[in-house]
Amino acid sequence: MGKKLSNQEPKGTADWLPEEFLVRKYIFDTWRRVCLRYGFEEYLTPLVESADIYRAKSGEDIGGKELVTFSDLGGRELSIRPEMTPSVTRMVTKVYASSPKPLKYFSIANFMRNEKPQRGRNREFWQLNCDIFGSNALSADTEILQLALDIMIEFDAPVDSFVLSINNRKLIDAVLDLCGANALASDKKTAVVRTLDKWDKLNAAAISERLGEAGLDKKAQLVITQFMNSRSLEELTASLPGINENIGFKELALATQALENLGYGEFIAFNPAVIRGFDYYDGLVFEVFDKNPENNRAMFGGGRYNGLAEIFGEKNFPAVGFAPGDETTRLFLESWKLTDKVKQSAPDKYYLPLLDASLVLETNRLAKELRGQGKNVLVGLEAQKINKALEYANKKDISRVVILGGDEISLGKYKIKDMKKGGEAEFSL
RNA sequence: GUGCCUAUGGUGUAGAGGCAACACAGCAGGUUGUGGUCCUGUUAUCUCGGGUUCGAUUCCCGAUAGGCACCCCA
Numbered sequence: 001m002g003k004k005l006s007n008q009e010p011k012g013t014a015d016w017l018p019e020e021f022l023v024r025k026y027i028f029d030t031w032r033r034v035c036l037r038y039g040f041e042e043y044l045t046p047l048v049e050s051a052d053i054y055r056a057k058s059g060e061d062i063g064g065k066e067l068v069t070f071s072d073l074g075g076r077e078l079s080i081r082p083e084m085t086p087s088v089t090r091m092v093t094k095v096y097a098s099s100p101k102p103l104k105y106f107s108i109a110n111f112m113r114n115e116k117p118q119r120g121r122n123r124e125f126w127q128l129n130c131d132i133f134g135s136n137a138l139s140a141d142t143e144i145l146q147l148a149l150d151i152m153i154e155f156d157a158p159v160d161s162f163v164l165s166i167n168n169r170k171l172i173d174a175v176l177d178l179c180g181a182n183a184l185a186s187d188k189k190t191a192v193v194r195t196l197d198k199w200d201k202l203n204a205a206a207i208s209e210r211l212g213e214a215g216l217d218k219k220a221q222l223v224i225t226q227f228m229n230s231r232s233l234e235e236l237t238a239s240l241p242g243i244n245e246n247i248g249f250k251e252l253a254l255a256t257q258a259l260e261n262l263g264y265g266e267f268i269a270f271n272p273a274v275i276r277g278f279d280y281y282d283g284l285v286f287e288v289f290d291k292n293p294e295n296n297r298a299m300f301g302g303g304r305y306n307g308l309a310e311i312f313g314e315k316n317f318p319a320v321g322f323a324p325g326d327e328t329t330r331l332f333l334e335s336w337k338l339t340d341k342v343k344q345s346a347p348d349k350y351y352l353p354l355l356d357a358s359l360v361l362e363t364n365r366l367a368k369e370l371r372g373q374g375k376n377v378l379v380g381l382e383a384q385k386i387n388k389a390l391e392y393a394n395k396k397d398i399s400r401v402v403i404l405g406g407d408e409i410s411l412g413k414y415k416i417k418d419m420k421k422g423g424e425a426e427f428s429l
Numbered sequence: 430g431u432g433c434c435u436a437u438g439g440u441g442u443a444g445a446g447g448c449a450a451c452a453c454a455g456c457a458g459g460u461u462g463u464g465g466u467c468c469u470g471u472u473a474u475c476u477c478g479g480g481u482u483c484g485a486u487u488c489c490c491g492a493u494a495g496g497c498a499c500c501c502c503a
Contacts, residue, residue, distance in 0.1 A: 008494080066501085083503095116430090118497060127503090276503090287503085298503060325503060355462070390464035395454095405462060419464075 012115070012123025024126070026342045027329050028108050031128040034151045035106040038143070040130060043107050045087040051079040053086045056311040066113040080112040084129040084323060085280070085305065092133050093314040101134030120297065120327050130302075131321030138251055141284045141304060142258045144320050148288060148302070149264050151324065161336050162299070165271035166255065166286040169303070170248030172196070172275065175227045178240070179220035188214045192224075197275040199228050228272050236270070251284065280305040284320065290328075295335035300324035350416070351398045353380035353389035355405040366404055366414055366429070377402070393419055 009015050016024060032042070051069050068080040081087055084107060092103060110126045117123060130147060132140045145164065152162055172193075176182045181192045191214040195207060202210070211221045223240065230236035233253055237244045244250070252270060259268055276285045283304030290299050302322020309316045333339050350370060354363050367379045378398065380389065386403070393401045403415040409429070417424045 006494085011494085113502080115502075116500095117495090121503075125503090300503060323503080328503065385460085386462045387460070387464065389462095392464090394465050401464085403463080407462070417463075422464090424463090 010123075012117040014122060014124070022346055023330060023333075023339070023342050024326055026345045027326055027333075028126075028128075029345065030154050031108060031151060031324070032106075034147065034154050035128070035130060037150075038104065038147050040104040040106040040147075043088070043091070043105050044109060045081070045084070045091055045107070047080060047110075048078045049081055049087055049090070051077040053090060053311065054079055054082060056086070066115055068112045068114050081109070082111055082113045084109060084111070084127065085131075085308065085321070086311075088129065088131060089305075089308045089319065090312055092317075092319075093309050093312045096133065096309075096314070096317055099134075102140065103133040104131075105133070106130045120331050122327060126326040127323045129321060129323045131319055133319045134317055135320075136306070136318040138254050139258070140318070140320050141251065142255050144302060144322055145255065145259060145268070145284075145286065146262065146264065148286070148300075148322050148324075149259075149267050152267075152288065155329075155333060156338050156341070157332070157336065159266055160291060162267070162288055162290055162332070164268045164286055164288050165274045166252060166268060166284065167271060167274040168248035168252050168284055169282050171243075171246055171252065172248070172272075174243065174246040174248060175223065175240075178243075179216060179223040181214070181216060181220070181224075184215050192216065193275060196224070196228065196273065199273045230270070230272055233270050236272075248283070255284065274301070276301055276303060280308045282307050286322070288324070290332050290335060292332075292335040295331050297328070297331075299328040299332055347376055348400075349398050350375050350377045350400045350402050351380070351389070351393045351396070352377055352402040352404065353384045353386070353392070354382065355380075355384065355386060355389070355403070357383040359404065359406070359409070362409055363404055366402065370402065390417075390419070 014020075035042070051067060054067055067082060069077055072078055088105060088107070092105075096103075107129050108126065109129070110124055112124055115121060115123060128151075130144065132144060145166070149164060152164075173182070176189070176192065181189055184192070192211060195202070195210045195214070199207065207225075208221060211224065216224070226239040227236065230239060233244075233249065233256070236249070244253070256265075256268060256270070259265065271287075274285055274287050276287070281303040283306065285301065285303035287298045287301035290297055300323060302320070304318070304320040306318045307316055308319065352363060352367050352370070354360060363379060367377045370377045378396075384392070386405070390401060392398075399419050401417045401419060403417060403424070408414050412429050413426050414429055415424045415426050
């Protein structure tokens with residue numbers, strides 16, 4: 001024997017033992033069911049991509065130091081995907097021109113980011129990605145929001161358990177224009193945007209200091225403060241008259257109205273602090289927040305990214321989408337105790353123990369027949385006394401045990417015992 | 430990248446500068462065809478390396494690993 005190897009998973013990754021697998025399968029099945037219900041089609045792209053497609057527009061961290069990169073035999077620099085959007089955009093550019101529009105696509109896939117793992121965040125994680133390509137209509141934005149809400153509702157999320165916060169990059173841009181931030185050097189402008197992103201975590205003095213350092217005077221800061229303190233579109237109009245002429249504002253108002261008309265009003269709210277770090281968003285942006293005080297966090301988000309296709313040298317096409325992750329979803333389900341359905345989703349199983357070593361053939365014949373009827377049959381591999389067989393079934397939470405021993409065979413019968421109710425039923429062999 | 434916390438059977442936890450304890454799970458049996466209870470047996474180089482000490486699993490330093498928060502992201 002050589003050196004003893006660690007049986008731990010690599011940092012930031014996790015094994016999925018059957019129990020945990022069942023939870024994630026429940027999450028994936030729910031995602032898939034709702035997407036199919038909206039007529040979305042499932043696709044998949046390769047695990048690795050050329051590293052460059054992430055450096056272009058994925059942001060400094062995800063497209064930089066968090067990228068897991070290696071060289072192939074030809075010296076090409078490849079990365080394990082840290083997100084789906086560049087991949088699906090790349091894929092769609094190949095078929096876009098010849099495809100009937102719009103395209104409604106989804107995928108469930110795993111990703112890698114070289115981060116420091118912590119609660120709700122691993123290096124390897126799984127995401128659902130839903131996107132609509134080829135429609136600039138506001139109804140595409142609305143459908144994406146509705147789909148995101150329906151996924152939450154399909155998980156039995158109570159009304160006050162989460163909120164979908166919406167904002168619009170065009171509106172943010174207009175506000176940056178109003179206060180002169182768009183005229184600033186790009187690093188100063190980034191500092192302003194970053195401050196907006198941190199708004200709720202910083203106090204007034206810290207905000208003022210940061211904005212001042214970025215080059216905004218008191219008057220400009222007041223404009224930003226009025227924008228950021230608006231809790232609704234009405235409040236925003238009152239504090240910044242004329243802002244309601246902005247296209248981003250109008251889109252938000254119309255999308256909100258559309259969702260209210262469909263009965264989703266109580267789930268959505270305008271929130272000026274929703275910015276999102278990806279550089280490619282250029283219209284609607286949104287995030288879903290868990291409202292549980294023990295898990296108060298953004299769960300997932302999305303938005304419109306009409307400009308991304310240009311990195312592949314293609315004519316741009318409209319795109320809007322979102323991506324919830326497996327861990328954040330799991331934490332949400334746990335924080336609201338919504339995991340009852342997980343066990344119900346486990347497949348029903350039969351246990352057919354081998355009660356005597358001489359009955360291997362008969363036992364497997366019966367198992368084959370029951371499997372032919374579509375039943376899931378777990379067959380005993382080693383001879384086992386019946387009390388041990390029942391004990392095993394209990395421990396494995398198996399609800400039915402098929403009994404086939406010498407007595408049954410001589411009568412030409414077998415029995416199925418219901419472990420919950422205790423009764424037995426007889427059947428002919 | 431920064432800071433804080435933790436490391437003892439398979440799992441969850443006690444413990445004390447001098448023979449490492451308990452619970453659960455696992456396996457075997459009590460019990461030759463009817464279960465969940467009960468009883469018995471069985472399971473540990475106390476993460477690694479160095480230091481202090483007659484003696485360290487315990488105290489100190491370092492490494493490694495894990496967790497949490499920040500950053501960032503979602």
